[in-house]
Amino acid sequence: MVPYIAGYSEEALLNPRIVQHPLFPGVVYADETPHDRDSFGMLWVRPTLLPKHRRGEPRLREVHPYRQRRCMAHMMCQVCTRPPENLDAPSLFLLRDTGGPVQEGERTASPPVCVPCAGISIQLCHALRRDHYVAARVEHAPAWGVAGLVYDPDTLTPLPGKELERVEYGTERAPRTVAARTVVALYGVTPVDLDEEFAQLGMDRLEEEFARVAGLVGAGR
Ligand SMILES: [Zn+2]
Structure with missing residues (x-):
């Protein structure tokens, strides 16, 4: 079972040449195209895009930047790509337990x-099994920023530190960042007991759903 957002062995990141922004402290690709930026104007890493049968072996610890963003x-759903039932429906988030329930305004x-x-x-x-998890329904999850590599605009090398840093849209660091994930903020948070959710769905329906997901994930999208 391979979640939709997982990476694959043949999906390496490309290494386009990074140069200084001509107008302000920031970075651009030397051969940048409009596809390199998201709707917030953030520059993104360039992952290899391959049809499923040419992606190689799944890398479950890795995340494909464009599939995560999508x-x-x-x-x-990050596993089966099911969209929300309607635009107003709250979304279910399953996060690693870092010492308490999901917080209002928490970013992920x-x-x-x-x-x-x-x-x-x-x-x-x-x-999730090892560290335990927390689940919550979330009414609004607006895009907050990205996780990416922040560059020094003078040396054009990434700033030392954590590999992926969270950077809010519109902040001073945003033009110097090459994004690899979208980060959203969670509002209207209600903790969820997943056992109750499974019980409500019923065992038969849950089995059916497992079969549906296995079929989707196996068939290749
Ligand atoms: Zn799903």
């Missing part, structure tokens, strides 16, 4: 999941 933009780079895929993730994802 899930966040449309609030799609982990896209939503649907209820059946939450069940699958808890069973199959080692990180």
